[in-house]
Amino acid sequence: MSDISDLVRDSIKQITPYSPGKSSREVKEELGLAEIVKLASNENPLGPCPQAVAAMQQAAAEVYFYPDPLCRDLTAALAEKWDVDPDGILVGRGSDEIIHMMGLAFVNPGEEIIYCDPPFALYPMTTAIMDGQPVVIPCRDFTHDLEAMAAAITDKTKLVFISNPYNPTGTIVTAPQVAEFMDAIPDYVIVGFDEAYCEYVDDPDYPNCLDYVRKGRKAVVLRTFSKAYGLAGLRIGYGIAPPEVATALKQVREPFNISSIAQAAALASLADPNQVQRSFQLVQDGKQYLYEQFEQMGLSYVPTQANFIFVDVGIDSRKCFDELMRRSVTVRTGDIFGRPTYIRVTIGTMEQNRKFIEALRDVLN
Ligand SMILES: *Cc1c(COP(=O)(O)O)cnc(C)c1O
Numbered sequence: 001m002s003d004i005s006d007l008v009r010d011s012i013k014q015i016t017p018y019s020p021g022k023s024s025r026e027v028k029e030e031l032g033l034a035e036i037v038k039l040a041s042n043e044n045p046l047g048p049c050p051q052a053v054a055a056m057q058q059a060a061a062e063v064y065f066y067p068d069p070l071c072r073d074l075t076a077a078l079a080e081k082w083d084v085d086p087d088g089i090l091v092g093r094g095s096d097e098i099i100h101m102m103g104l105a106f107v108n109p110g111e112e113i114i115y116c117d118p119p120f121a122l123y124p125m126t127t128a129i130m131d132g133q134p135v136v137i138p139c140r141d142f143t144h145d146l147e148a149m150a151a152a153i154t155d156k157t158k159l160v161f162i163s164n165p166y167n168p169t170g171t172i173v174t175a176p177q178v179a180e181f182m183d184a185i186p187d188y189v190i191v192g193f194d195e196a197y198c199e200y201v202d203d204p205d206y207p208n209c210l211d212y213v214r215k216g217r218k219a220v221v222l223r224t225f226s227k228a229y230g231l232a233g234l235r236i237g238y239g240i241a242p243p244e245v246a247t248a249l250k251q252v253r254e255p256f257n258i259s260s261i262a263q264a265a266a267l268a269s270l271a272d273p274n275q276v277q278r279s280f281q282l283v284q285d286g287k288q289y290l291y292e293q294f295e296q297m298g299l300s301y302v303p304t305q306a307n308f309i310f311v312d313v314g315i316d317s318r319k320c321f322d323e324l325m326r327r328s329v330t331v332r333t334g335d336i337f338g339r340p341t342y343i344r345v346t347i348g349t350m351e352q353n354r355k356f357i358e359a360l361r362d363v364l365n
Contacts, residue, residue: 011131018121024330033328037355039346040330042167042197042308044230046282046349048265049275052231055268059261067260074267078238081270082210087243090250091258091266095196095222095237096122102159102192102220102239103130104252111158116144118168118337120194123161132158142169142302142310146177150184160185163194164209165201168337168344170304175207182212182219190218190245196237197306199228199276200283206305216242220249225262227307228279229269236262283307286347293357297364308346310334313364317343320363327359 005013024036071091079086092098103126107113114135115123127134133156137148144162153160165172173181185191193209212219224237236258239249269275287304294301294311301311313320317333317340324331324343334342345356 011128015125015128018125022325022330027325027330031326031328035328037329037348037352039308039348039352039356040332041232042227042306042346043232044227044279044307045352046230046275046279048230049269049272051268051272052229052265052275055264056234056261059264063260065260066256067258067263069255069257071258071263074238074263074270077267077270078240082240084210084213084240085243088213088241088246090239090241090246090253091263092237092239092253093235093257094226095194095224095239097235097257098220098222098237098239098249099123099161099192099194100126100129101249101252102190103127103132105248106190107132107158110156112154112156113159113161114149114152114157115161116149116163116166120161120163120167139166139169141171142166143171144173146173146181150181153185153189157189159190159192161192161194163196164207165195165197165304165306167196167306168308168332168334169302169310170197170306170308171302172201172203172206172305174203174205176205178207178209182217187218190220192220192222194222196222196224196227198223200280200307201305202280202284203305210240213240213242218242218245220245225266225269228276229266230275230279231262231265231269234259234262234265236266279307282349283347286350286353289350289353290345290347290357297361308344310337310339310342310344312339312342313360314341315364317341320360323363324356324359327362329356329359331356 024038027036075086075089078089099122107130109131112133112135113127117136117138135152209221220239220241222239226232301309317335321333332344
């Protein structure tokens with residue numbers, strides 16, 4: 001009998017499965033805890049806006065129809081919001097799917113995909129699925145090393161991914177740095193600007209990468225409803241690219257990739273003027289509080305432009321994780337990012353932040 005592992009494509013065998021961490025329910029059951037403070041996945045504790053919930057309820061009654069394959073209403077709303085050509089907009093099952101489509105549409109076996117180490121999980125995964133060649137550039141001072149990334153480009157390079165803000169550290173690359181990078185790279189390289197956390201940025205040097213798209217550069221700006229819009233469980237995000245780039249991406253899109261419920265919720269979320277502002281403010285307040293607490297505790301952290309903080313707890317991050325979990329708090333360990341004494345903690349509600357700090361003080365004492 002043939003062994004299934006002999007039948008699996010070689011490039012798929014090397015994929016390390018995504019490690020999601022335990023679900024809140026598993027942790028609760030295992031440790032007999034009543035309530036978990038989940039600060040592990042950069043979700044938005046405010047949740048979706050009420051209009052989005054109402055829109056989902058309304059759409060639920062009509063799910064026996066297939067969804068609009070072109071997401072026309074949402075695409076029109078996004079084109080207006082960002083002042084871009086609607087033909088350049090592509091809606092995906094989270095920005096994850098857009099990353100995957102970039103691989104499917106553009107990467108021939110052996111072609112190179114450049115990204116920063118530690119990477120967002122989807123970049124190596126897409127590279128492996130496509131039989132691409134990963135070119136992994138270590139981050140410098142917790143930030144993308146754009147000079148080294150530009151220098152790594154060869155005539156085999158197809159895609160470059162830049163997570164901005166950068167997950168897991170929360171740093172950004174600035175407008176002048178990106179401008180220099182875009183000047184340096186050849187025209188055949190397609191750049192994915194992964195801006196999942198852009199709504200949380202307050203640094204005035206943050207680049208407006210949509211301008212590259214408007215100028216017709218080969219760039220895809222990736223945005224999501226998973227973070228500031230509080231819709232992570234629905235799976236909806238989008239890419240904005242010059243129309244000819246989007247046309248290539250649409251070739252590999254499944255016809256009904258976005259559910260009608262997700263389309264309705266995203267559209268309603270865009271119409272709420274307060275959702276992003278409330279989420280931004282929550283993160284600003286939480287950030288100030290957590291910085292102060294870390295400083296009092298003598299812990300160094302990476303100043304963040306996102307809704308999470310990468311902090312050096314000075315002990316083995318897995319041990320810290322286990323001990324925090326016993327105290328009903330979950331975070332991400334830094335060892336998976338190559339930093340064994342760091343944890344990545346999502347900024348939560350003030351109550352969650354206080355519970356986290358209380359638990360962390362207890363663990364470190
Ligand atoms: C959370 C996140 C995303 C968003 O993923 P979705 O598929 O839209 O939920 C994209 N990129 C990075 C770096 C992220 O951290």
